[in-house]
Amino acid sequence: MRVRWDLLFADLAAQLDAAEAADAVQTIAELTRAEQATILLTDRLRAAVGALLDLHLVDGHGLTAEVRDVAPEWVLLAERSRQHVVPLTAIASISGLTRHAVAPTSRAEAGRSLGAALRALMRDRAPVRVRTRSGHSDGRIARVGRDHLDIEELSHEQGPGRAAREGRLVPFSALVCVSET
Structure with missing residues (x-):
C-alpha cells in the first residue's frame, strides 16, 4: 500500500x-x-537605419531606399542620388523590416517634427518635388505652418526666360513625400 x-x-x-x-x-x-x-513603427524603422527597404506609399508609388534617419513623424530615405522625407502617415506598407526595434536615445525627439524638417529644407532654399495624394509640384518650400507648407512653383506659362513664381498650399495630411530634385 x-x-x-x-x-x-x-x-x-x-x-x-x-x-x-x-x-x-x-x-x-x-x-x-x-x-x-x-513597439512603435519608429522603433522598428530606427532598427533598420542603414538597411534597404521597400515602401509602398498611400499614393500607390513604391520606393526602394536606404533608411538614413527616423523621427517621430517622418523617415529620411536615400534612393541612389536622391533623398526623400516621407511622413509616417504616408506609408501604406513596408517590406524588408526585421522584427528588431530600437527605442529613442534622447529627449531631442520632440524637436524633430515634420514641420522642423521642412523648415530646414526651406532655409536651405533646396529645390524639391512635393508629392501629394493627387500629384506633385516642383519648386522651393516658401513657408511652413503648423500643419501645412507653401511651395513656390516655377511656372513657364509666360514664355522662355520670363518664368513667374506661383504658390501652392499643401496640408501635411495630403503630403506623401518631399524629394530632392
Missing part, C-alpha cells in the same frame, strides 16, 4: 509541476505580447 501512495503523491506532484510550467509559458507569452504592443 505504501508504494501505491508514493506513486499517487508522485503523480500529484508531477501534475502540479506540469501546471506550473504551463502557467509560466502562458505568462511569458502574455508578457511578450504586451511588450510587442508597446
Whole structure:
C-alpha cells in the first residue's frame, strides 16, 4: 500500500509541476505580447537605419531606399542620388523590416517634427518635388505652418526666360513625400 501512495503523491506532484510550467509559458507569452504592443513603427524603422527597404506609399508609388534617419513623424530615405522625407502617415506598407526595434536615445525627439524638417529644407532654399495624394509640384518650400507648407512653383506659362513664381498650399495630411530634385 505504501508504494501505491508514493506513486499517487508522485503523480500529484508531477501534475502540479506540469501546471506550473504551463502557467509560466502562458505568462511569458502574455508578457511578450504586451511588450510587442508597446513597439512603435519608429522603433522598428530606427532598427533598420542603414538597411534597404521597400515602401509602398498611400499614393500607390513604391520606393526602394536606404533608411538614413527616423523621427517621430517622418523617415529620411536615400534612393541612389536622391533623398526623400516621407511622413509616417504616408506609408501604406513596408517590406524588408526585421522584427528588431530600437527605442529613442534622447529627449531631442520632440524637436524633430515634420514641420522642423521642412523648415530646414526651406532655409536651405533646396529645390524639391512635393508629392501629394493627387500629384506633385516642383519648386522651393516658401513657408511652413503648423500643419501645412507653401511651395513656390516655377511656372513657364509666360514664355522662355520670363518664368513667374506661383504658390501652392499643401496640408501635411495630403503630403506623401518631399524629394530632392
